[in-house]
Amino acid sequence: MRHHRPCGISVAEGCRLMGIARSTYYDPLENAADDTAIVEAMFSISDEFEFYGYRRVGAALRQQGLVVSHKKIRRLMHEHDLQPRIRRRFVASTDSDHDVPIFPNLARDIVATGPNQLWVSDITYVALPTRFVYVAVILDAWSRMIAGYAIGRSIDARLTMAALKAAIERRQPPSGCIHHSDRGSQ
Structure with a gap:
């Protein structure tokens, strides 16, 4: 039996008496995967889903039956250069194709x-949960x-004039x- 304790002494006390580390008392995990199998699985996940970070890679590994700690996933992803590509959302805020006069660059x-x-100005946007708002x-x-x-x-001329x-x-x-x-229409 794995956890049978004869003589009624605790695990810590028994290990201390025998001069061994307490961790040697416990059995190793039966389905512990080696690093090469984990890395191969991580490569296949990253090839299919290039935007996945360590959390999503960990979830995909768990779906495949590989239980790995998040720290090990992060370390292996870093060691094997499996960093995710970052998605950037882009909202065009400059419209240079307009009929309004373009003034020379005095600055x-x-x-x-x-x-x-010298004052410089620009317009950007702030993403809110339901929509965008613009800031001049x-x-x-x-x-x-x-x-x-x-x-x-x-995003119109009233916004820039108010600023x-x-x-x-x-x-x-x-x-x-x-x-x-800049030379946007606003």
Whole structure:
């Protein structure tokens, strides 16, 4: 019997008396897989599902009957360069194909030496659970502080104008302040 203890002494006490480690008392797992079998299975999973990280690879291994700890999966994936490819969602926020006049780049040779000399702006989006919201931001190029911003559900000229108005109200820039943005239609 595996866990039979004659004499009524505990496992720890018996191992101590015999001078062996307590872990030698317990039987090894009968279906413990060697690393080569695990790595082969991980390669086949990664070939089929290239975006799987260690959690999903571990779940797929369990479906195949291989029980492996998450630490071992991470170590083997790192050792064998089985890192997942990262999916990136892309939302186009710049529309350069428009009929609105395109102005020259006045900020090309400007090196700001103080605040409110050069403002740069852009639009980005924030993914919420049910939809996207857009954020127009104007930064002071010298201090990298936000001069103004606006948040909206649609990406149009009203959003960028609201950010510019907020920046002007907040900072009251002197004449000669250059406002630079990309060449999107907004």
